[in-house]
Amino acid sequence: MNNTLLSLTIAILFGIGTFLILRRDIVRVIIGLGVLSHAVNLLIVSTGVFSGTKVPIITDDGGHGAAEATGSIFTDSLSQGILAPIIEAGHHVDYVDPLVQALVLTAIVISLATTAFILILAYRIHEEYGTTDIRELRRLWG
């Protein structure tokens, strides 16, 4: 249920973003890019795992014994089907994936910078051309 809802949200956001970047107004194109980048951020978060309850902190004792609440590094072993560094494949997932949060944070910061730049660019285009209609932007023929 939860996953269906998340997938639907991502799909709708992608739809809205695609619709907006096909508009003729520069500002709508920029808003569309923002919506698309948020859709991608949600997609990245959804690739992580949330059902775990333990914090993904690596300890020296390999997660056994006293530090039951922490994770451990699994050495990759393809024959046993162990792929991810922390989650053991085929086992019940005990740990929250820490990486996707770092990824999504980076992606948000980058999209902030590009959006700020492109908004200033749109303002300058409005100054130079006196319009925000994208059809007027054709002094250069590709």
Place this chain on the structure above:
Amino acid sequence: MISLSTHIPIILIATPILVAALMILLRKQPGIQKVLSVAVSFVMLILSVILLSQVWSGGIQAYEVGEWGKYGIILVADLLSSGMVVLTSFVSFLSLIYSLDYIERKSLSASYYPLFSLLVAGLNGSFLTGDIFNLFVFFELLLLSSCGLVIANEQGGVTKSSDKMEATFKYLVLNMLSSIVMLIAVSSLYATTGTLNMADISVKLSAMSAAGTLPWYVFAIALMFVVVFGNKAAIFPLHYWLPDVHPTAPSPISAMLSGVLIKVGAYGMLRVFFLIFIDTLDIFKPVIMYLALATIVVGAISAVAQTDVKRLLAYSSVSQIGYVFLGISFGSIYGITAALVYLANHAVAKSMLFLTSGGIIHHAGTRDMRKMGGMVDSAPLMSLLFLVGAMSIAGMPPLGGFIAKLSLFDAGIGEQYYFAIGIALFFAIFTLFYMFRAMLLMFWGEKRDVEKYGEYSHHGTSLLMTLPIVVLALTVVAFGIYAEPLIALANATAHQILDPQPYIDAVLMRVVR
């Protein structure tokens, strides 16, 4: 005592970022900025050559940032990446010297130096990184810094600032879309394999492929990467931004964009497809080949009709990157060798042509070739240098372009791709035609008075502008006359690309702290 030689990969990325910050602080002292930026750029060139020679003699170097093993970010210097870094440092050093006199003073101090350093950092980073999300971060770094550089004002103001805004808007929107596609692809790869390290992804995908459980969506991810790198390299359906952006940028930036930045796409294609998606290559080789052929055809035909000298060179870049992708799509050792030789030759010759066109534009005060003429008398050195570049791009025998085209066509015939080689050969003749048409329009014909050439023609080309072009021209000639070292390097690189096992071993044989 820290040994410097093992830390070169991180120095090549960290130094330009640090210098960019310093440049902003030093914006009131243009003299210090000038000396510092040129000195740092020269040191980077030397360091990159040292890195290449280390990799050549000592094998692939992997540098762990933060000692997290394969779970952290790893910088990997193999022959391909260190060779590309040498190319970047060489072209950027000469472009920087050229821009000292070409870019307007105020723009130079306030934004040009820092952004140029960031661009170099982004290029070096995307070549050296071994982490696919990190590749995305460096792509964004070089996208934003190149956007800022396209807007930079040149002396004389030949290009209207409204044109620059329009070109940058197109560039930025298309590249933001492509980085969104890249994020989708990267996160899907992460969801499939649970790692972002390229060598690790490669091991896991080939294990899945050997077990017969390669998921179908790996092909979709690979297609997304074709879109991403195709957009960076401006191959056929995604090339429309390039002829707007490269001509409106100031000439040294055009040289960087055409010389190095579109090669990032070719590099990414080589790295990602021959390391990660080896098992999908059977499907994607023909796709890349037909896209490359379409790129060659569209670029060459469009270039014939141009009247703006820099737009002609930009369309020529579109056509030439098609030849590079054609070599990549052969997928054999000889094909990739030829593609790499072509890439290096085109990078040097095209950056030289863009720098020369900057000199010509300064002389004439216009970019319209129909308003020029008889410049062989008024600017003899520029016409000689343009001839060298044009002959190299067209593939005339004594110069580097001939060796590149010869080995590419030879590789194609050896692999029996007669149809593709036929098209490529036919449009190589187009290259000859449009290059010499530009030559005739600009340098021969009716001589015009310098006074007619607008108000900035007195500016002339200074020594600092001529010297980089001469060095690049000598490199073009050297690549043609003494091509063996380049071919040997490209051949060794191609062997390394097609056998990714040493790369994987160098990255994965590490213990976590």
